Amino acid sequence: MSETDSQRESEPESEPAPTPRTGGVREVKSAGRTVELLEVLAERGDRPARLRELAEKLGVPRSSMYALLQTLIDRGWVRTDATGSLYGIGIRALLTGTSYLDSDPLVRAARPYLDEASDALGETIHLARLDGADVVYLATRESHEYVRTFSRVGRRLPAHAGALGKALLAERPDELLPEGELEQLTPNTHTDRAVLAADLAAIRERGYAVDREEGVTGIAGFGFALRHDAPATDAISCSVPVARLTEEHERQIVAVMREVRAKIEATASRR
Template identity: 50%
Template sequence: MADTARSLDPGGVRSVKSADRTITLLEYLSAAETPRSLRNVTTDLGIPRASAYALLTTLVRTGWVSTDGSGSGFQLGIRALRAGASYVEHDDVVRRAQPVMNNLSEQLGETIHLARLDGHEIVYLATCVSRHSLAVVSRPGRRLPCWATGLGKAILSQRPWEEVDALLPQTLTARTENTITSRERLRESLVEIAQRGCSIDEQESTLGLRCFAVPLRFGGAVNEALSCSVPIVRLDEARERNILALLLQARERIVG
């Protein structure tokens, strides 16, 4: 068949080219900060113009992609939002963590996050927003590099370095002047986090913000972490100790 790739994957199942292209296109649009044109799609993804146009037209018609005001820019449509919301709604870890996160948010009044490792990025699954006017919010679905976040480092600290090293990109891009971009320094940091039992993001992802995170182990590899993000202007030693104590208590309630 024309849409079936000639090569086989390790499981012996043929890859369907049209499905691969659809997934690649949706992931491309989900990562784009602005609507992308047909030329952007064909150039960035290497899809022939006629094929890209036909695919985009189909996805627009079915609601998975929408067009901007000019009609020439493409972005994710409402069907993608519904699929993402359904994923979170039915996720077992989110279901277990959400009531505990709500309680933790009430106790601390700060932003609480639940995130999962996906490749070399962490994906936010759920958020309880701070009641303060000065707050930082990462919406569910947002992705950040794992090495630049407290959540990511909490998860990585529970894995062998060889595994961590393999999933990281060749270059560790900095988000702020405080981001660790040296593999040697990151390895040392992960050892310290594993010994301490919690991770602290010292303005490594966002200036002015300190994030405290703990890994969540449900058996097997650790894939999720829970965090509390606080502007440093609202922190002192006593409050930090209280945040860490409550995070550790919340972890025990979630993982059982």
């Protein structure tokens, strides 16, 4: 049977009882499925998905998935190719994400200080937030010396594999480290929990995190948790190519980023 035929099937679908939630509020099944679908498409990035893949991934009949996709296409949350067989995240997701960044008080407070750090150091500056076992980039100021081929805003990186995430993990007990296998992004990524725990202990003593090609080969990072909240959920970092990193430049980076961190924390606390 072709995929088109299966799309037209009238498959019986029994909806399980709504899942109880904290406080007695029950999850709306259709809303939960919609969010799960958008999250799957967002995670795939530039790899569009077929109807069959999405139906199998979410465990729903193809007919139901097809109807949901068409609804989201009509509203701009999902896009499809000329053949109508490949699906990706739509432009409405971008508009909503932009609205999130524009309305977030910390992002607004941090912007001028990210510019200040970028001007002082000439390197790439990031602001990110912890989300589960990952950090999500909220703002970036790119270096004039080297330019990446993609924007980091909205992208995710495992928290254990970079300066931003390690700075935030160090604000928490080791018992709260991400569960499961630690993903290896480069040969220098900490995948041994004991090694990671020792690194986090050093970060607590030092006051900031150092990432030497642990997230991206050829790039070193220096991460600083923003402690206006406890435990910290946001951090800033400076990234620099290791080929250009000298001891003097490292000292300059640490001094500037500490000063910028203090300014952001003071502004965020006042707000």
